[in-house]
C-alpha cells in the first residue's frame with residue numbers, strides 16, 4: 009500500500025483514453041464503475057474539448073456483481089457500436105473491473121462486431137498513465153498496421169527519384185503538454201527541410217491512418233513516453249529508422265535537423281543557417297548576465313526534464329540544483345543526466361518527497377509541473393511549468409510550442425519572465441523605504457490613490473507558513489536585523505531566515521542582530 | 535402567502551404518485567469519494583484516508599480541481615499488486631500507512647477509512663480495521679469507516695455514508711432531557727451561522743451534524759427532532775431514527791419559499807407563535823424575495839433540463855419553477871427518496887418529467903430534442919453541450935457554493951442567471 013496525497017499520473021486506462029480521444033474514429037468501451045467517468049472532465053474541462061471523449065463506461069454497480077456484469081459489458085459494446093459506428097474499438101477494464109475478471113477482450117470478440125476490436129490488458133495495480141498510453145498505442149498500431157507488414161527479410165525499396173521523403177510523427181495525444189502546438193511546429197520545420205508528414209499519431213489519426221503508418225520513410229519519436237514501444241515495433245516491422253532526438257531547445261533542434269538530414273539525405277544547410285530562434289542572442293545579450301548560475305530545480309516527465317536540464321545549463325547558463333522525474337520507466341536516463349550535472353536524481357512520484365527535496369535544494373527557479381508550481385508558490389520561489397500533468401493554463405489560446413526554434417523562444421520567455429518578476433519585486437522592496445515608495449504607495453502611473461495593502465512578499469500559504477514558523481519561535485529577531493533581512497531579495501529571503509535561525513540556535517544566540525545575520529551569511533556562503 | 539398563514543401546511547398527498555422515468559444505463563456521475571472534498575473542509579480536525587486505487591486518488595484530485603496543492607486532510611492508501619497477490623497483509627499494510635499518516639499529522643482527531651470499489655470487491659473489512667485502530671489509538675484519534683465506492687454510492691451519497699458512520703458514536707441524550715433541534719447535512723459555515731441566528735431568534739435551541747470539530751458531536755435521543763438540510767441523507771436519517779430521533783418533514787431550504795417552509799416546520803414543533811415567526815423571519819424573507827426578484831427577468835419563461843448529479847435537482851427545480859418562473863423540462867436525479875422529497879415533489883409542477891438513474895446517451899438525445907434554454911449537468915458534459923449551442927450550468931458548483939437559506943437565495947438564482955446573461959453578452 010502506498011500513501012498518496014497527490015498523483016502525477018492517473019491510472020493506465022486514463023493513458024488509453026488519451027490515445028483514443030486523440031484519434032478521430034476509435035471508440036473505447038471501458039468496464040468501470042460510475043465514479044470513473046470523472047476522467048471525461050479532464051478532456052472537456054482541462055483541454056476544453058468540444059466533444060465527449062469517445063468512451064463508453066459500463067458503470068456497473070454492487071447489485072450487478074456476481075450476476076450480470078459480463079452481460080452488461082457485452083451490451084455496452086453492442087450499444088456503443090450501434091450509436092457511434094466507430095471504425096475500430098478498444099476494450100478493457102479499469103482497476104475495479106480488473107478484480108472481477110470478466111475478460112472484456114473475449115466478451116467483445118464474442119459480440120462479433122464487423123470492425124477490429126482491440127483488447128487492452130492494462131494492469132492497474134502495477135502501472136500508470138503514461139505506460140497505459142504507450143501500451144495502448146502499441147496495441148493499436150500492431151493490430152491495425154500489422155496486416156500491412158512486409159514479409160520478413162523484405163528490403164525497403166528506395167524512394168522514387170524526385171519524391172519528398174515522408175515521416176510519421178509519433179506520440180502526441182489528447183491532454184498532452186503542448187502537443188497541439190508542437191505538432192504544428194515540427195510539421196513546419198520538416199516541411200522547410202523538404203519532408204512530408206505521412207501520419208501524425210495518435211493525435212489526429214484515423215484508424216485508416218494507423219493502417220498506413222508503414223508507408224513513411226522514417227519515424228519521429230516526439231514523446232518517447234507514449235511512442236517508444238510502438239516506434240520500436242514499427243522499426244522492426246517496416247524497417248523505418250527512428251529519429252529519437254527530442255527537438256526541445258536550440259541545440260537539440262539543431263541535432264534533430266542533422267539527424268533527419270542524415271537519414272533522408274536532404275540538405276539541411278539552409279534550415280540550420282536560418283537564425284530562426286532568438287534564444288541564442290537573447291541569452292548572450294548583457295541584460296541576461298543576471299541569469300548566470302541561477303540555481304534551478306527541474307522535475308516532470310523524463311522527456312521534458314532531460315530537455316530542460318540541457319537548455320538550463322547550455323543555453324541559459326543556469327546551474328542545476330536538483331532534478332528528477334516521476335517517470336520510473338526512464339529512471340536510468342534521468343539518473344545519467346543528473347550525474348553529468350553533478351546532482352543526484354530524484355526518481356519519485358511522492359509529492360511530499362518532491363516538496364521536501366525542492367525546499368532542501370533552495371533553488372532560485374523551479375521548472376516543474378503544475379504541482380511543483382504550487383510547491384514553488386508556497387516557498388516563494390519563481391516557477392515555470394515544463395511538463396504534464398496539465399492544467400487548463402497549459403492550453404494557452406496562442407500558439408505556444410516547446411519544440412523547434414519557436415519552442416525555444418517560448419521557453420526563453422516563460423522561464424525568464426518569472427525571474428524578472430522576482431527581480432522587480434526586489435527592486436520595489438529596495439526602494440520601499442524611500443518616501444515616495446512607502447508601503448501603500450501605488451505605482452505613479454496608477455495615479456495617487458493609496459493602494460490597500462500591497463504585500464511585497466509573495467503570500468505564503470498558511471500550511472507552509474506554519475511549517476516554516478514551526479521551528480523559529482526559539483530565536484528572536486532584533487528590529488534592525490528584521491529590517492536588514494527585508495533588503496534581501498524575497499526569493500532567497502526564506503532561506504536566509506532559516507539559515508540565520510539555524511546558525512543562531514547552533515551558536516546559542518538568543519536574539520539575532522545585524523551582526524549575527526552577516527555572520528550566518530559568511531558561515532553558509534557558498 | 536401572508537404572515538398569518540405562514541405556519542399552515544397541507545401535508546403532501548400520502549406517497550407521491552407522480553410517474554418517474556427509471557433509467558438504467560451508463561451513468562455520468564461521480565462516486566461518493568467526491569464528498570471528501572467538502573467534508574474535509576467542514577470537519578476541521580478530520581482526516582479522510584481512502585483505501586483504494588490510483589483511480590480513486592486521481593478522481594479526488596480531479597474533482598478538487600482548482601484547490602491549492604497544499605498538504606490536504608485527505609489521501610489515498612493505494613492498493614498495489616503485492617497486496618492483491620497476498621504477498622503483503624492488507625491489514626498490516628493499512629496499519630503502517632495510518633501510523634505514518636498520524637505521525638505526520640498530530641492535529642488529526644478523527645480518521646475516516648473510506649472504502650472504494652477495489653476495497654469492496656476484495657472484501658477488505660474496513661469496519662473491522664477501523665475498530666481495531668480505534669481501540670489501539672484510544673484517547674488520541676477516533677477511527678471510523680464508511681464506503682464512498684462507486685459501486686454503492688453516487689456523488690453526494692458519500693456524505694450520507696460519512697454522516698451515518700458518525701451516528702453510532704453520538705452521545706446519548708436521556709429520555710427526560712429536552713432535546714435541541716438537530717440540523718443534518720453539511721452546510722457552509724456562513725450558512726450555518728445564519729440559520730443559527732434565525733433559530734436563536736425563534737427561541738429554538740439547535741445543534742448541527744456534522745460539527746466543525748469532531749469532539750462537538752451532538753447528542754441524540756428519543757426526544758431529538760431533526761431537519762434535513764440536504765436531500766441526499768437517506769442512511770443518516772435512518773441511523774438517527776434507529777437512535778430514536780424523529781425526522782421533521784419539510785421542503786428543503788432553497789429559496790425564500792423553501793427556507794420559510796423548512797423553518798416553519800421547526801417552529802410548529804417548538805410552539806413558536808405566528809407573530810414571532812413572522813417578526814423574526816420577515817427581514818430575511820424580504821431581502822431574499824428582493825434578491826431573487828432581481829434575477830426573475832433573466833430566468834422567467836426559460837426552460838431548464840437537469841442531468842442527475844447531486845440529488846439537489848428536485849428542490850432546485852421547485853425553487854426555479856415557483857420563485858423564478860422557469861419551466862423545468864426534465865429533472866434527473868441519481869436517486870429519488872420519495873419520503874424526504876415529498877414536500878418538494880408536491881410543489882414541483884406536475885407536468886415535469888422526473889427521471890431517476892441514468893442512461894446518459896439516451897438522456898442526451900432527449901435533451902437535444904427538447905432544446906432547453908439552460909442545462910444543469912456535470913463537468914464532463916458541459917463543454918460538449920455548449921459546443922452544440924446549448925447553455926449549461928455546472929452542477930458541481932451547486933454543491934460547492936453556499937446556496938441554502940434566505941441570504942443565499944439571490945446567489946442561488948444568480949448561478950442560473952449568469953450563464954444565460956453571459957450568452958447574451960457575447961458577440962463572438
Ligand code: SF4
Nearest residue numbers: 043565590650651684
Ligand atoms: S468509482 Fe470506485 S474505483 Fe472509481 S474512483 Fe470511485 S471508488 Fe474509486
